[in-house]
Amino acid sequence: MTQLPFPTVSVPNDWDRKGLPAWAYHSRALFALEREKLFLTHWQVVGHVSNLPNPGDWLTYDLLGERAMVMRGKDGVVRAFHNLCRHRGARVVDGDAGHCKGAIVCPFHGWVYNLDGTLRGAAQPTSFGEMKREDFGLKPIELQVFHGFLFIRFAPGPQPDIATLFAPFDADFAAYGMQDVVPVNTPGWSTDLPVNWKSVRDVDNEGYHVALAHPGLQDLYGRTYRDHYLENGLSMSIGWFGDVPGKLWSVRHYAGISPPRPDLPQHLQRAWTYYGLFPNQVFSMTPEGVQFYHDIPITEGVTRLTGKAYRWPNEARAQRLARYLAYRIDRATSVEDQQLSIWSNESMRSDAFEGFHLSDLEYGLRCHHDGLRSLLPVLTLDKSPPEDRIAAVNEEMTCQIAGRE
Numbered sequence: 001m002t003q004l005p006f007p008t009v010s011v012p013n014d015w016d017r018k019g020l021p022a023w024a025y026h027s028r029a030l031f032a033l034e035r036e037k038l039f040l041t042h043w044q045v046v047g048h049v050s051n052l053p054n055p056g057d058w059l060t061y062d063l064l065g066e067r068a069m070v071m072r073g074k075d076g077v078v079r080a081f082h083n084l085c086r087h088r089g090a091r092v093v094d095g096d097a098g099h100c101k102g103a104i105v106c107p108f109h110g111w112v113y114n115l116d117g118t119l120r121g122a123a124q125p126t127s128f129g130e131m132k133r134e135d136f137g138l139k140p141i142e143l144q145v146f147h148g149f150l151f152i153r154f155a156p157g158p159q160p161d162i163a164t165l166f167a168p169f170d171a172d173f174a175a176y177g178m179q180d181v182v183p184v185n186t187p188g189w190s191t192d193l194p195v196n197w198k199s200v201r202d203v204d205n206e207g208y209h210v211a212l213a214h215p216g217l218q219d220l221y222g223r224t225y226r227d228h229y230l231e232n233g234l235s236m237s238i239g240w241f242g243d244v245p246g247k248l249w250s251v252r253h254y255a256g257i258s259p260p261r262p263d264l265p266q267h268l269q270r271a272w273t274y275y276g277l278f279p280n281q282v283f284s285m286t287p288e289g290v291q292f293y294h295d296i297p298i299t300e301g302v303t304r305l306t307g308k309a310y311r312w313p314n315e316a317r318a319q320r321l322a323r324y325l326a327y328r329i330d331r332a333t334s335v336e337d338q339q340l341s342i343w344s345n346e347s348m349r350s351d352a353f354e355g356f357h358l359s360d361l362e363y364g365l366r367c368h369h370d371g372l373r374s375l376l377p378v379l380t381l382d383k384s385p386p387e388d389r390i391a392a393v394n395e396e397m398t399c400q401i402a403g404r405e
Contacts, residue, residue, distance in 0.1 A: 015366065020373075038376070041159075229363060237273070380397075
């Protein structure tokens with residue numbers, strides 16, 4: 001097996017094979033804690049600098065009641081702001097992406113902001129009495145860039161800066177040329193599933209199911225597929241293709257058309273790779289392109305699957321055809337995973353469900369669940385506290401752990 005260029009965590013010989021308790025998948029009180037302690041305090045990828053090629057270009061990202069706008073200013077700098085007018089809180093831009101010509105104009109009362117977020121002026125300013133414009137600029141959101149990808153964080157949290165966090169993958173991202181990718185012509189995708197977000201992650205965090213549940217992936221690389229686990233909530237999965245002829249139409253033609261990439265290091269040649277970032281996002285790369293996808297919780301029982309896809313600049317015809325076939329294989333896989341997520345989530349309300357018993361091939365679930373338990377120790381309880389006590393019990397357990405440390 002090809003050697004990876006970064007250290008990985010081995011599966012222990014003896015480990016607790018239990019997963020999260022079933023109550024964690026339908027508790028509204030726990031979901032409120034996840035919003036506060038997890039999602040708003042962890043990095044979220046929202047796009048790539050190539051999505052904003054010109055000054056005034058913007059994209060938006062909504063997460064659990066918070067609304068972000070990412071925009072390129074006249075000075076070429078990309079910044080992130082709360083998509084919230086300082087007057088009455090209206091969205092200053094509406095939609096997934098767009099362009100402002102020279103200024104941002106709130107559609108509610110016409111307050112005007114410069115492209116760097118500063119307030120240019122309020123409509124009928126004398127009606128506000130004495131008002132300092134410098135105090136009413138758009139509120140900034142922390143933004144960092146890694147090989148062209150834009151990450152935001154709504155509140156400070158436990159993760160380090162994105163370059164430090166993603167350092168093990170730095171060489172791979174550089175080899176793929178992530179800084180230079182451009183959006184595909186088709187827009188991103190979005191699908192709402194009637195499941196808790198953790199059920200989606202549970203399916204995606206292990207490859208044990210690939211052989212039976214994903215005929216396309218099994219035909220493509222199932223014999224070589226491996227999951228790898230790293231520190232700090234990172235993971236990397238990889239499968240190499242082309243060693244045997246594919247049986248399925250898309251796989252057979254993809255393997256034959258996909259151009260060789262001698263510029264890539266050995267471990268990335270003829271490979272599909274998946275780079276996971278805790279708690280809810282993955283970068284998926286093939287020799288022809290890259291996409292990121294994430295599971296955005298809407299409620300404790302609804303999750304939005306969404307993402308964006310990119311290609312290499314100056315794409316050749318063979319690359320374009322291979323990327324299309326890869327898309328066909330990937331979309332079929334996504335539909336299969338969605339059904340698995342629904343079935344798994346349904347079981348969490350059944351009295352017959354007695355909990356997980358995980359295989360060594362599902363150690364990725366344990367890693368993800370341990371990350372959640374470290375932030376929300378209430379998840380170590382097999383039986384749920386009363387809903388109105390979950391936040392208090394979690395705080396008590398957090399204080400107890402801090403006291404022992």
